[in-house]
Amino acid sequence: MGRPPCCDKAGVKKGPWTPEEDIMLVSYIQEHGPGNWRSVPTKTGLSRCSKSCRLRWTNYLRPGIKRGNFTEQEEKLIIHLQALLGNRWAAMASYLPERTDNDIKNYWNTHLKKKLRRIDTEGHGGNHAASGFSKGQWERRVQTDIDTARLALQEALLMEGPVGFLTEKKPFLSGRRPVPTSTYASSAENISRLLENWKRRTPDRRETAAGTESSSSAGTAASVTQNWGRLSPETGLFQEDSKPSLEAQLPLSLLETWLLDESYTGASEVCTTLDVSMDGSDLL
DNA sequence: AATACATACAACCGCAATTGG
DNA sequence: TCCAATTGCGGTTGTATGTAT
Numbered sequence: 001m002g003r004p005p006c007c008d009k010a011g012v013k014k015g016p017w018t019p020e021e022d023i024m025l026v027s028y029i030q031e032h033g034p035g036n037w038r039s040v041p042t043k044t045g046l047s048r049c050s051k052s053c054r055l056r057w058t059n060y061l062r063p064g065i066k067r068g069n070f071t072e073q074e075e076k077l078i079i080h081l082q083a084l085l086g087n088r089w090a091a092m093a094s095y096l097p098e099r100t101d102n103d104i105k106n107y108w109n110t111h112l113k114k115k116l117r118r119i120d121t122e123g124h125g126g127n128h129a130a131s132g133f134s135k136g137q138w139e140r141r142v143q144t145d146i147d148t149a150r151l152a153l154q155e156a157l158l159m160e161g162p163v164g165f166l167t168e169k170k171p172f173l174s175g176r177r178p179v180p181t182s183t184y185a186s187s188a189e190n191i192s193r194l195l196e197n198w199k200r201r202t203p204d205r206r207e208t209a210a211g212t213e214s215s216s217s218a219g220t221a222a223s224v225t226q227n228w229g230r231l232s233p234e235t236g237l238f239q240e241d242s243k244p245s246l247e248a249q250l251p252l253s254l255l256e257t258w259l260l261d262e263s264y265t266g267a268s269e270v271c272t273t274l275d276v277s278m279d280g281s282d283l284l
Numbered sequence: 285a286a287t288a289c290a291t292a293c294a295a296c297c298g299c300a301a302t303t304g305g
Numbered sequence: 306t307c308c309a310a311t312t313g314c315g316g317t318t319g320t321a322t323g324t325a326t
Contacts, residue, residue, distance in 0.1 A: 015319085016320080035312095036311095037311080038311065038312090050311085051311095051312085054313085058313090087315065087316085088314085088315085089314075089315065090314060090315085102315095105315075105316085
């Protein structure tokens with residue numbers, strides 16, 4: 001008999017989060033910071049389990065999350081990373097600071113897997129010939145790329161001492177793909193958007209906004225958004241939580257090169273193959 | 285206009301890993 | 306060192322929305 005699941009207690013709410021719940025959670029985290037999730041439901045008054053609260057925060061409410069379509073570059077990076085790391089979504093997410101592991105996982109499962117399957121199918125039909133490879137050659141190339149990446153990883157693991165993972169050595173984070181200057185701005189946007197949706201979805205609530213309850217909720221929301229905006233990254237309240245510290249992770253400079261340098265020959269074949277299909281509208 | 289089907293994504297579940305007493 | 310509590314992760318499911326018939 002194992003430990004009972006944390007969420008099977010009576011009275012624990014499941015399903016989609018409401019804006020009210022989001023605001024309660026955000027207000028609490030704004031004040032106390034993330035962490036100690038066990039106590040969050042009781043302290044916030046949320047009828048949610050701690051797990052659900054943590055997930056809601058990390059996947060949706062956390063500052064700096066970018067939503068919407070993945071760029072082509074992000075797409076390529078995910079494909080690279082998946083080939084290298086397999087389904088280690090959290091590790092992949094560390095290379096896409098604005099995306100959550102859940103987002104990457106979903107995107108892989110809904111978009112990229114299909115694309116690759118299509119490529120593979122077409123490959124059997126001779127599409128690889130179009131890119132200059134027979135199927136066997138293509139598979140060997142892919143395997144070689146994976147081996148190359150593994151080698152790079154091994155080499156990277158052997159490197160000693162701290163590596164400036166977030167420094168100028170990492171073009172992805174420093175220049176080529178600029179990080180928003182203020183993750184809190186995007187956070188405020190998240191909340192603002194959330195509140196907009198709230199208003200849009202509940203016209204009856206808005207119509208009765210003259211009522212005390214609605215107006216107080218709106219007031220709380222506005223306050224949350226305002227306070228949120230006041231928090232600069234320099235204040236550091238959420239800095240430590242925004243993502244697992246990349247510096248604490250593996251020093252993967254060679255790997256980064258492989259992942260990010262389009263011209264790097266080892267990976268280029270995979271990219272080339274993918275590019276053929278990705279820039280075409282025949283897919284999806 | 286109604287229905288069926290497909291798609292996207294938020295959220296849940298269970299297990300593994302980590303932490304702290 | 307052990308064990309229970311907590312947190313993190315990946316797989317899977319549920320549901321809202323879009324599209325085709």
